[in-house]
Amino acid sequence: MEKKDMGLSVKSEDVVDSSSSLLNNGYQFSSVFDFCEVERSSSLGFMELLGGHDYSPLLDVPQLSTMSTVKASSDTTGKECSEVLNQQQPATPNSCSISSASSEAVNDNKTLVDQADEDEEEEKQKTNKQLKTKKTNLKRQREPRFAFMTKSEVDHLEDGYRWRKYGQKAVKNSPFPRSYYRRTTASCNVKKRVERSYTDPSIVVTTYEGQHTHPSPTMSRSAFAGVQIPQPAGVVSGGFSTTNFGSVLQGNYLSQYHQQPYQHQQLLVNTLSSLSHPYNNSSSFKNSPFTTQERVQLCNPGTTAFLRDNGLLQDVVPSHMLKEK
DNA sequence: CGTCTTTGACCGGCGC
């Protein structure tokens, strides 16, 4: 399963590398997406790319999710994996996933509105314990989920939002527990689950569920301010600030409105990819049955504006590169 | 004192 759109390519199993513990959040334009290298990893079979959702829960962009909404089956249960597999995909590599999903998005928007109403209702019900029973009678509608894998030594990756841990459970067939987080903002019903892959302990699987009901807290300085993350010099992947696919998708979404030539980005991609990159030494990649040709450089046309802003990569990209325009 | 984490209990869905 692979989709390409304006220089974007997303494969079914994507690993985001994170030397740091800092993740970009879903509302922001991801730097890592602009330059990260994504490859199918054979050892990470628990994560499937599913096309069933028409929007990313981290985005307010319903049209995008069929591109790369990643649904994680938490472990070996396989329950969720079977839900929306084999969804239609664009036949042509350059076909626009956004437009292909637009018709479905109309229906999905409707669903979202309905779901938002239900969530609001649920919020009220929470205050009334008596209605708790009533709540259980309603068939629980699960929010679309959005998962991504990150190579990180830190379990809970910072993403710009404040989270409160409300639970932790042992994961079946895994020595690593799964942590449940919820936004500290009461009005925001986004949740996330964090667990470590039992196949590769260096990989953290983060699953977001729900939509933020407010702008990103880190968006205030500029459109890309939030992803300006101080990193130790030379830490390329960390400097990219890893991302989730919400930001990935948003990046692509933005590109729809910033269709500018992306020679600059390609230059950076080429240059940065030649730098020392943890992926290159990752055993999971070494063991991949997929050829290096299958690795894709993600380059987002929408980053031109960002580059001018210098906000995102100025900590990691040599200054002379930033001047190369 | 407010916020956050921990952790056992509880609940609902689902398969057998």
Next chain:
DNA sequence: GCGCCGGTCAAAGACG
């Protein structure tokens, strides 16, 4: 109906 499992609740404790 029963048991398993994922997800959530909520009290208690830790921490700044």
